[in-house]
Amino acid sequence: MRLPRDISPAAAARRSLLADFLAALVLALLAITLAAGIGVVGFAAILILLVLLLWLGIEATLRWSLGRRVRQREAHLR
Amino acid sequence: MGPTRRARQARRLPLWRRARRVLLLACCICLIPAGVSFVGAMGQARNVGLGVSSVEWLRQHGGNPIVSQIENWYYTLSAPEKGGPALRSLPRVGVTAAGGNGQSEIKAGYRPANVVPLIHPALPGEGVWKKAAANAGPRPPVLLTTFRSDPEYPQFVAGVAWIDSARTELAYVPGLAEPPPPLAHRGPAEVPHSMRKRVVATFNGGFPLETSNAGLIYRGKVVEAMVNGVATVVEYRDGRVDIVKWESGAGAPKNVWSAKQNLPPIIDEGRLNPNLSDGPAWGETVNNAVRVWRSGIGIDSRGNLLYAAANYQTVESLAKVLQRAGAVRALELDINEDWTSFISYRHPGALEPGNLLPEMLRPPERYLTPDERDFFAVYLRPKEKW
Numbered sequence: 120m121r122l123p124r125d126i127s128p129a130a131a132a133r134r135s136l137l138a139d140f141l142a143a144l145v146l147a148l149l150a151i152t153l154a155a156g157i158g159v160v161g162f163a164a165i166l167i168l169l170v171l172l173l174w175l176g177i178e179a180t181l182r183w184s185l186g187r188r189v190r191q192r193e194a195h196l197r
Numbered sequence: 198m199g200p201t202r203r204a205r206q207a208r209r210l211p212l213w214r215r216a217r218r219v220l221l222l223a224c225c226i227c228l229i230p231a232g233v234s235f236v237g238a239m240g241q242a243r244n245v246g247l248g249v250s251s252v253e254w255l256r257q258h259g260g261n262p263i264v265s266q267i268e269n270w271y272y273t274l275s276a277p278e279k280g281g282p283a284l285r286s287l288p289r290v291g292v293t294a295a296g297g298n299g300q301s302e303i304k305a306g307y308r309p310a311n312v313v314p315l316i317h318p319a320l321p322g323e324g325v326w327k328k329a330a331a332n333a334g335p336r337p338p339v340l341l342t343t344f345r346s347d348p349e350y351p352q353f354v355a356g357v358a359w360i361d362s363a364r365t366e367l368a369y370v371p372g373l374a375e376p377p378p379p380l381a382h383r384g385p386a387e388v389p390h391s392m393r394k395r396v397v398a399t400f401n402g403g404f405p406l407e408t409s410n411a412g413l414i415y416r417g418k419v420v421e422a423m424v425n426g427v428a429t430v431v432e433y434r435d436g437r438v439d440i441v442k443w444e445s446g447a448g449a450p451k452n453v454w455s456a457k458q459n460l461p462p463i464i465d466e467g468r469l470n471p472n473l474s475d476g477p478a479w480g481e482t483v484n485n486a487v488r489v490w491r492s493g494i495g496i497d498s499r500g501n502l503l504y505a506a507a508n509y510q511t512v513e514s515l516a517k518v519l520q521r522a523g524a525v526r527a528l529e530l531d532i533n534e535d536w537t538s539f540i541s542y543r544h545p546g547a548l549e550p551g552n553l554l555p556e557m558l559r560p561p562e563r564y565l566t567p568d569e570r571d572f573f574a575v576y577l578r579p580k581e582k583w
Contacts, residue, residue, distance in 0.1 A: 154259060
């Protein structure tokens with residue numbers, strides 16, 4: 120069975136999210152199996168999560184800030 | 198290429214963004230079992246703060262090397278500087294006024310010689326034994342003293358307790374979480390109410406089994422296989438207590454009621470262990486040379502116990518404190534301010550408990566409520582009276 124290839128962008132996004140979730144599940148199970156204990160896994164997960172959230176936060180702030188500047192320039196030009 | 202496919206490809210996320218998303222999701226998934234375990238552990242009865250409990254949870258779930266490494270960094274960065282202004286007085290320990298006039302009364306029976314001060318001029322009362330309990334009679338079961346333990350650090354004060362083994366008996370008391378479950382006959386994890394009329398002192402146990410590379414015998418049964426060569430506090434079935442370098446194999450000898458092991462001996466046959474520097478034999482813990490609250494228990498040549506504790510000690514300096522106080526064999530007990538406690542009780546019924554040193558973090562009532570860690574209780578023998 121083959122997956123349909125011509126799908127809407129929203130469906131493609133959902134499909135990609137599902138694939139990523141499955142990959143994340145495999146990664147998490149691997150980490151839980153190989154680590155010395157669930158404490159190590161939780162500790163590492165919190166640290167990585169904090170870094171990623173910080174990264175996402177900075178990225179979102181920069182995007183919002185740049186977008187606002189562009190909007191202001193466009194408004195000024197009009 | 199059709200428009201739909203073009204639109205899909207236009208919206209496709211770059212690979213690094215997808216990798217980031219996978220990592221984010223994996224972290225969230227990992228946090229589910231960890232969170233369930235953590236919340237469950239925090240919901241159990243405990244008498245330490247959330248921070249300490251969290252660290253303990255991390256230690257017990259594979260994170261001991263991480264915790265030890267962070268502790269090493271922290272204590273190394275916050276290490277004290279040598280020298281500093283001289284002390285003018287020592288913290289007050291023991292009882293001097295109540296129930297008699299101290300020294301003249303104490304001299305009625307055998308008492309250890311006062312500890313010779315290391316730093317001169319000595320401060321008033323430095324190294325002088327004082328009884329721990331009021332109305333303790335001519336043969337107080339517990340004596341306390343303090344002295345400055347290191348000439349390079351003249352502000353450090355060590356507290357030492359001497360325990361008369363002829364008048365007292367030692368009991369190993371399991372805590373709520375140490376030794377870890379399952380454990381038969383765990384008990385109340387505090388000084389039992391039925392024994393409070395006889396309790397004269399309580400003090401902290403050793404490292405958790407997970408970090409000590411050592412064994413435990415409780416009520417004559419092996420809880421964790423004993424390890425030869427490891428220092429051991431032994432309580433025999435006839436009530437005798439000793440500190441030995443264990444050479445009796447993994448099992449429980451018939452005459453042993455309890456035996457708690459902790460690391461190699463720090464003093465053996467009157468001499469300091471020549472290998473007090475770090476190595477795998479010292480367990481997964483803070484480095485031996487790091488200055489931190491440390492405690493230890495020794496035995497003198499007459500079979501009486503000596504407990505010592507102080508802040509900013511290395512394993513070597515702790516061993517020297519015990520040796521100076523008269524210990525011929527000794528082992529290190531638990532370390533860190535959260536776990537180091539010696540409490541004496543001034544009156545029968547566990548009344549007026551007091552810490553050996555005023556800087557000890559845990560309250561004097563610590564062992565009168567269920568405690569996380571195992572500890573030792575010192576009781577007057579049944580025929581002895583206060």
